[in-house]
Amino acid sequence: MDKPGKRPSGAVPVRPAQRPPQQTKRQSAVRQQPATHAERSRGAARHKVEFSDKRRSWLRHHLGTAREALQRLQQSPISTLMTVAVLAIALALPGFLLTGLKNLQQLGSNWGGEPRVSLYLQSSLDDQQADRFSRSLLLRDDLLAVELVSREQALLEFSQSSGLGDLLGYLGENPLPATILVLPRETSAAGLSAIQQRLQALPEVEEAVLDLAWVQRLASIVELLKRSAWVLGGLLALTVLLVVGNTIRMTIGTRRDEIEVAKLVGATDAWVRRPFLYTGFWLGLIGGVTAWLLIQLSLMLIDTPARQLVALYQGEFELLGLGWVGSFILLLSSLMLGWLGAWLAVAKHLREIEPE
Amino acid sequence: MAMISFERVSKKYSSGHEALSNVNFTLESGEMAFLTGHSGAGKSTLLKLILLLERSSQGQVMVNDQRLSDLGRHQIPAHRRSIGTVFQNHRLLFDRTVFDNVALPLQISGYDPQDAARRVRAALDKVGLLPKERMNPQQLSTGEQQRIGIARAIVNKPKILLADEPTGNLDPYLSEEIMRLFMEFNRHGTTVLIASHDLALVRRMPCRLLTLEQGKLIRG
Structure with a gap:
């Protein structure tokens, strides 16, 4: 990454010996004298503290640049707000879709x-015979569980869940076959x-039906939607x-003079780049947090109707939010995108x- | 010891215009010289070569025992930090105070803020602008703006001080005052090279003269 601005211990020699013997009329003795002492002692200690000094100066510069970038964003609140809103919506859409799909999957x-x-x-x-057959199935090691539903049970369940019990009464005889539900390994x-x-192929079995069709269908629909959400994302x-790139480009335009002057007096590319990277960082962070709030708000809005819908199907349902991992991924990706766009x-x- | 030396240096632009041709001179450490000539004689180009704003087409430029042709793009910033430069059109930033303008080179070099503040005030004091440190450069006169530029050039005590037409828009009295300021820095050991077309002023100064004419050094 960027190296901090080097402390030019060699380039800026402290030369107390070359100071004028007399103060010029502009230099007040009070101001100049202590400075010379301080410099002399700094010069002696410089080699020892150079490393920690560099680190401190690096950290201070980064913090300062970050703060300044944030202040600059605050200075133009309207354009910052617009940019952040665009970012937040762009980030919230895929986030919201993926959360929705996670819920649909959970439902499945x-x-x-x-x-x-x-x-x-x-x-x-x-x-x-049905009972004996179901017991024989229990011995198979390719099945995890076996559940026999006798003809009477089947009839009872059918009349309860369909409300057609009376109609069945007219039939006189139970038309339903016994069923065995098995769970394959x-x-x-x-x-x-x-x-x-x-x-x-078993002789006792009239028909073996894989009860999976709709779950599979739901799963593949969810898969398709998920893929679409990623493409959209x-x-x-x-x-x-x-x-972000465009915002930064415009900022660079307005700070052209500053960049030229900084380069003239010896700023490295990294130094010049840094404030803009921090602007991207802040835009990403604020955009990400706003997107997170938008998603949570939207989920809150659909929570009640979703519960009601699922209740209609006798299902139990807890609306899943973004969760820690989801929130982390959202924020991280928005940070990275902001930074990368700036870069x-x-x-x-x-x-x-x-400069010319 | 030579601080700046030009050895058969030529600068030819892609347009075919030869701004400098076969320039030879040496500026010793602690020396002060004026670079004169009509506008277009190549004064600015020569300063740009020293600052690595341009590179020579031929010949060697040595600054502080460093062959400039050996410096890569990434070494240019450090090289520029070792030179203080006063630019022709001040090159001040009007979005910040006088103090912050002068502090810029120190910020770039990563100075401790307290240390930097002390050095900035010392530099402003030298050019007589300490009472105006909180003002915006736009509020100050041209002469004062030029002095801010000078304070910025000397704030990290460079070994070399370059100035490109530092008295361009100033009246004779102010010009002379600025020149005296440069001489004072020179007395402290700084090597000073000033490009100026104001011959009348330059002749009054007891300094070496380098005269350019159509890219050739005719006196030096």
Whole structure:
């Protein structure tokens, strides 16, 4: 990174011997005399303290530059506000989308993300045979869990959840087959369809249905949306870079004289670059924090309706916020984008400004 | 010991204009000299070569035992910090006080603020502007602005002091006062090179004269 401005112990020799023997009329004795003493003692101690001195001077310069960059932003509140608003919206959009998708994914997994296979048994099997068959399934080591739903249970559940109990009463006979729900050990798509085939082949099984279709569909929709959110995020990140870059470019324009004079009196590129990098840093930080607030606010606004919607499907739902990790990533990426945008602008334009 | 030396130095611009041709001279450490000639004779170009604002097309420029052609782009800032320069059009910043203008080279060199403040006040005191340190340079007269430029040039006690037309817009009385100031710095051991076309003023000074004419050193 940037090196601090070097303390030119060699370039700025202290030469007490070359001071005039008499004070000139402009120099007051009170002002000049103690200075000479201080310099002499500094000169002696300089070699020892040089390193810590450099570090201190580096730190002080960075802090000073950072503070000054912030003050400059405050001096033009309207344009700063506009820039920050653009940054915040550009950052909040992908952040909000990704948080939303995280919630949708959580919804999917609550709703039986574990892939189950429903075995509809031959209707010729009576309850005892079904029970025996389910016990035999328990012995298989490719299944994690086996749950038998007898014909009566199935009927009961159906009439309760559908409200069509009366209608079933007219049928006289229970039309529902016994069902066994199994949880395969394998969870990959290929493994699942293999086990579904194997179970389908059993003579007791009329049909083996992989209960996964809609969960898979939801998952792939979420995946698609997520990918889109990242693409959008990439485009908006580019927007952030351009907005910060443009802001910095204009700032460089207004401070052209200062840059030229600084270069004339020996400022390094790093020294000239630094205030602009800090401006980018602050824009990124303020933009990131504002984006965070926007996201949290939006989530608060959709929290109640989302709960109501999920309650309609008898689901339990806790709206997930950005979380610590998400907030950290949001802030870090906005900082990096602000800094990088400034860096790109500075790298492009500072070389063009050479004193004449 | 030679502080500045030019050895067969030529500067030809890409336009084909030869600003300096075969210039030879040596300025000893602690010496003071005036560089004169009509405008366009190459005075500014010569100073620019010393400051590495331009590079020579031919020949060697040595400053403080350092061959300037050996210095890369990244060594230029340190080189410029070792030279105090008074610029033709003051080159002051009007968005800050007199004090902050003079403090700029020290800030760039990373001085401790207290140390820097002391040095800035000492420099301002030397040019007689200490009472006006809090003012904006725009509020001051041309002569005073020029003196701010001088204070900035000497604030980190450079071994070499360059000045490009430091008395350009000043009346004779102020000009002479500024020249006396330069002579005073020279008495303290600073090597001083002043470009000026004001021959009448220059002749009154008991200093060496380097005269340029159409890029050639005709007297030195």
